[in-house]
Every structure is written in C-alpha cells, then in structure tokens.
Amino acid sequence: MIQDRRKEILDAGLAILREQGLAGLTQPRVAARTGLRQSHLTYYYPTRADLLAAVARAAISAQQAAAKSLGEGVASVDQCATKMANGVMRHENTRVLAALNQAADQEPAVRAMFNELTEGFVTELGTLLGSLGLPTTPAGVDLLHAVFVGLSIIELATSRPNGKERSKAAFKLAFEAISGEEP
Amino acid sequence: MIQDRRKEILDAGLAILREQGLAGLTQPRVAARTGLRQSHLTYYYPTRADLLAAVARAAISAQQAAAKSLGEGVASVDQCATKMANGVMRHENTRVLAALNQAADQEPAVRAMFNELTEGFVTELGTLLGSLGLPTTPAGVDLLHAVFVGLSIIELATSRPNGKERSKAAFKLAFEAISGEEP
DNA sequence: GTCTATAGATAGATAGAC
DNA sequence: GTCTATCTATCTATAGAC
Numbered sequence: 001m002i003q004d005r006r007k008e009i010l011d012a013g014l015a016i017l018r019e020q021g022l023a024g025l026t027q028p029r030v031a032a033r034t035g036l037r038q039s040h041l042t043y044y045y046p047t048r049a050d051l052l053a054a055v056a057r058a059a060i061s062a063q064q065a066a067a068k069s070l071g072e073g074v075a076s077v078d079q080c081a082t083k084m085a086n087g088v089m090r091h092e093n094t095r096v097l098a099a100l101n102q103a104a105d106q107e108p109a110v111r112a113m114f115n116e117l118t119e120g121f122v123t124e125l126g127t128l129l130g131s132l133g134l135p136t137t138p139a140g141v142d143l144l145h146a147v148f149v150g151l152s153i154i155e156l157a158t159s160r161p162n163g164k165e166r167s168k169a170a171f172k173l174a175f176e177a178i179s180g181e182e183p
Numbered sequence: 184m185i186q187d188r189r190k191e192i193l194d195a196g197l198a199i200l201r202e203q204g205l206a207g208l209t210q211p212r213v214a215a216r217t218g219l220r221q222s223h224l225t226y227y228y229p230t231r232a233d234l235l236a237a238v239a240r241a242a243i244s245a246q247q248a249a250a251k252s253l254g255e256g257v258a259s260v261d262q263c264a265t266k267m268a269n270g271v272m273r274h275e276n277t278r279v280l281a282a283l284n285q286a287a288d289q290e291p292a293v294r295a296m297f298n299e300l301t302e303g304f305v306t307e308l309g310t311l312l313g314s315l316g317l318p319t320t321p322a323g324v325d326l327l328h329a330v331f332v333g334l335s336i337i338e339l340a341t342s343r344p345n346g347k348e349r350s351k352a353a354f355k356l357a358f359e360a361i362s363g364e365e366p
Numbered sequence: 367g368t369c370t371a372t373a374g375a376t377a378g379a380t381a382g383a384c
Numbered sequence: 385g386t387c388t389a390t391c392t393a394t395c396t397a398t399a400g401a402c
Contacts, residue, residue, distance in 0.1 A: 005368095021285065023206060026395060038396080040369055048396065098285070102204065104340045105278070115341050139352035142334075146353055147326065150333030157287045158298050169322040170329055177360030188386095209377060221378080223387055231378065 006044055006054075008034050013055035014062070018092040022099035025052065049107065056103055056110045059096055060117045066093075067121050071128040077179075080132060081171035084148060088167045094152040121145065134175065135183035147174050189227055189237075191217050196238035197245070201275040205282035208235065232290065239286055239293045242279055243300045249276075250304050254311040260362075263315060264354035267331060271350045277335040304328065317358065318366035330357050 012033035016024045027048060031041040045051035074080045087093070104114035125144050129136045147170060155163045195216035199207045210231060214224040228234035257263045270276070287297035308327050312319045330353060338346045 021288065023285075027397095028395065037370065039371075039398090042397065043368065046397080095288070098281075101336060101340045102206075102281070102285070105204065111340070111342075115343070118337065118341055118343075138349070139356050142349050142353040143330065143356045146330045146333030146337060148333065149336055150329030150331065151325075153284060153332055153336060154301065154329060157284045157294065158301055159294075160298070160301075166321070166325050170325040173322050173326045173360045173364070174357070176363065177356045180359065180363070181356070210379095211377065220388060222380085222389075225379065226386065226388095229379080 005034075005036075009036075009041065009044060009051075010055055010058040013051065014059055014096070017055065017059060017096050017099045019095075021095050022102045025055065025099070027051065049109075052103060052107065053109050056100055056107075056113055059100060060113050063097065063100075063117055064120050067117075067124045070124050071131055074128065074131060077132055077134075077172065077175045080128070081168045081175060084171050085151075085164050085168040088148065088151045088155055089164050091156050094156045097149075098153065098156070118145075129178065132175075134179050135181045137178075137181050137183065140178040140181050143174055143177065144171075147171060188217075188219075192219075192224065192227060192234075193238055193241040196234065197242055197279070200238065200242060200279050200282045202278075204278050205285045208238065208282070210234065232292075235286060235290065236292050239283055239290075239296055242283060243296050246280065246283075246300055247303050250300075250307045253307050254314055257311065257314060260315060260317075260355065260358045263311070264351045264358065267354050268334075268347050268351040271331065271334045271338055272347050274339050277339045280332075281336065281339070301328075312361065315358075317362050318364045320361075320364050320366065323361040323364055326357055326360065327354075330354060 009030060012030050013025060016029055016033065027038045027041050030051065031038040034041070041051070045054060070083075074083065100110065100114055100117075104111040122141055122145055125141050126136045129140065129144070134140075151167045151170060154160075155167065160166070192213060195213050196208060199212055199216065210221045210224050213234065214221040217224070224234070228237060253266075257266065283293065283297055283300075287294040305324055305328055308324050309319045312323065312327070317323075334350045334353060337343075338350065343349070
C-alpha cells in the first residue's frame with residue numbers, strides 16, 4: 001500500500017504524543033521511530049506544522065472513536081461513575097489530550113479540530129445522561145465535561161493517592177446535581 | 184540590591200510563561216527579555232532545569248497569593264459563581280497553570296511544588312464553602328476544584344462563545360450538588 | 367515520485383577573561 | 385563574583401541526486 005509509510009509516521013507521532021507530550025513531537029524523533037531519515041520525513045510532511053496537523057488529525061479521530069463507546073452498557077449511575085473515573089486514570093490518554101490542547105492554543109488548524117472533538121464529546125455525554133434516565137441540560141453536560149477534564153489533568157500532575165476513588169466520588173456528586181435539574 | 188538581577192530574570196520568565204507557555208521558556212528568550220546574554224543567564228541559573236525550577240517557584244507563589252483572595256467578600260453562591268467564572272476566563276493565568284502542570288509531568292521538583300499549590304487551593308476552597316454556609320466534604324471540594332480546572336482548560340482551547348455564562352451555570356450546578364451534601 | 371546530503375536556525379552548557 | 389566567547393547538540397528546511 002502506498003499510504004503505509006504515512007500511516008507509520010502518524011503511528012509513531014501518536015506514540016510520542018502519548019509518552020512525551022507535544023514537546024517530544026520533533027521531526028528527528030518521529031523519523032527515528034519510523035526508521036526514516038529526518039530529511040525523508042519532510043518529503044511526506046514538509047514542515048513541522050504539517051506533521052503536527054496530520055498527527056493531531058489522527059489523534060482526534062482516535063479520541064472520537066473512543067468517545068463513541070462511552071455510553072455502551074452503562075446501567076447505573078454508580079457504574080458510570082466508575083467507568084469515568086477509570087478514564088480519568090488513563091494518564092497516557094490525558095497526555096495526548098493535553099498535547100492537543102496545547103497545540104490548539106497555538107495552531108488555529110488544530111484549534112478547529114479540537115473544537116470539533118469537544119463538540120462530539122459533549123454530544124456523547126448528552127446521550128449518556130439520556131440513557132441513564134437523567135435530564136439533559138446544557139449546564140449539566142458542561143458540568144460533567146469540566147469535571148472529567150479537570151480530574152484528568154489534576155490526576156496527571158499530582159498522582160495523589162486514592163485518585164480513582166476520589167474521582168468516582170466527585171463524579172457521583174456531579175450526577176446528583178444533574179439528576180435534580182429540570183429537563 | 185544584589186538580588187535585583189535574579190528578580191528581573193524571574194519576572195521575564197513569568198511573562199513568557201503567561202504569553203507563550205512552557206515551550207517559550209528558553210534561555211535565549213528569557214535572556215533577551217532581561218537584556219542579558221544567554222551565557223550570562225547561566226551564571227545565575229546554570230541549567231535550564233534550574234531556571235525552570237526558579238520560575239516555577241515564583242509562579243506558584245504568585246498563584247498561592249491569588250488563591251488567598253478567593254474567599255474575600257463573597258456573600259452569595261451566585262456572586263461566588265460569577266467570581267469563579269471570571270477566574271476561568273483569565274486565559275493568561277490558565278496558560279501559566281497549564282505550563283506548571285506540564286512541567287510537573289516531567290520534573291519531579293516542579294511536581295512537588297505543584298502538589299503544594301494544589302493542596303493550598305483545595306484548602307482555600309474548603310474555607311470558601313464554609314463562609315458560604317455550605318457543607319465542606321472532600322468530594323465537594325474535589326468537585327469544585329475539578330470544575331474550575333476543567334472549565335479553565337476548555338475555555339483556553341476552544342474560546343467558545345458565551346464561555347463566561349456557561350461556566351457560571353456549571354458552577355451554580357456544582358454548588359447545588361454540594362449544598363445537598365451531609366457535612 | 368522517493369530519498370539524501372547539507373545548510374540554517376535555535377537551544378543549552380562550559381571554559382575562561384576581567 | 386560577574387560576564388562573555390565559544391562549543392556542542394538538536395531541530396527545521398531546502399536543493400538536488402536517483
């Protein structure tokens with residue numbers, strides 16, 4: 001396949017984003033991981049911005065796919081809180097999202113993609129609330145979204161003990177607030 | 184004063200952190216902003232890690248001072264939600280916190296400082312809840328903390344319209360959940 | 367179309383002058 | 385103690401070989 005090389009490059013870029021964050025995404029490192037020369041990499045992606053945009057696109061697609069499975073098989077609020085707390089503890093995933101967030105702060109092209117991802121996640125949270133039998137309001141969805149993002153970031157930076165349990169308790173509290181809302 | 188030069192360097196570093204984030208904090212840029220040669224900067228801070236640690240220390244002190252004034256003159260939940268939503272919209276402040284967070288993910292020394300900052304902020308949120316007449320529980324404080332961090336990050340990356348209003352609504356919902364808790 | 371040698375730009379660290 | 389010239393490493397981009 002003629003596109004295999006490009007796929008290899010993007011896979012290498014994603015792995016680096018997971019392990020080292022945005023600062024690690026340099027042409028030499030991606031090239032080394034793919035077994036290419038740096039000057040060869042620039043044939044496929046002429047500038048660093050091109051490479052970043054392509055890797056960001058791939059990363060966001062992967063995140064969107066993962067978001068789709070958020071609401072699968074959730075029966076109770078407690079179970080859902082557990083599932084979301086598990087998501088918070090996936091530090092490598094948080095590192096990718098933090099890298100995208102950072103890139104979005106600088107590159108308008110990445111910002112547009114990031115906004116798209118955010119909208120999709122918010123939509124997914126809305127359907128999740130619906131399947132739990134909870135009212136779906138903009139404020140409720142925003143709250144859940146913010147709690148997820150906030151806890152993920154806090155856990156990544158602090159690595160405090162009982163992170164998972166604390167996260168679950170915070171989620172349950174958020175769900176309580178949402179359940180009391182007018183639909 | 185003999186320490187003036189060091190203070191100038193840290194001020195320059197802080198300004199760069201505000202405007203460009205962690206990636207912008209390089210020896211040449213900090214030196215240029217201070218009017219020094221890069222090789223002179225290394226006299227005061229021999230390695231980049233030394234510079235980063237010192238700037239992080241200064242940034243965290245400033246954040247701690249700002250956190251102290253969080254609970255000042257808050258009478259109602261609505262007013263408090265407004266105040267916190269305003270905090271969320273201070274993107275330059277968020278950029279500094281994001282930079283510290285990032286640095287904490289890599290440098291253990293910064294991580295320790297960041298944990299200290301987090302603990303202080305959590306304590307401050309606890310007293311804030313108390314002065315609002317709301318019950319103070321670990322889960323409630325964690326929830327409020329996570330919402331603040333999450334909204335700040337989301338707003339920085341997306342710059343969505345009505346960000347302030349949406350944030351305020353999310354905060355009010357969080358406060359409602361907390362007010363229903365057993366102390 | 368695919369790939370490489372090489373140049374150019376930027377960051378970080380060290381030895382040594384004053 | 386204060387400051388600089390200089391070296392090394394790393395990253396990015398381009399011209400050109402096959």
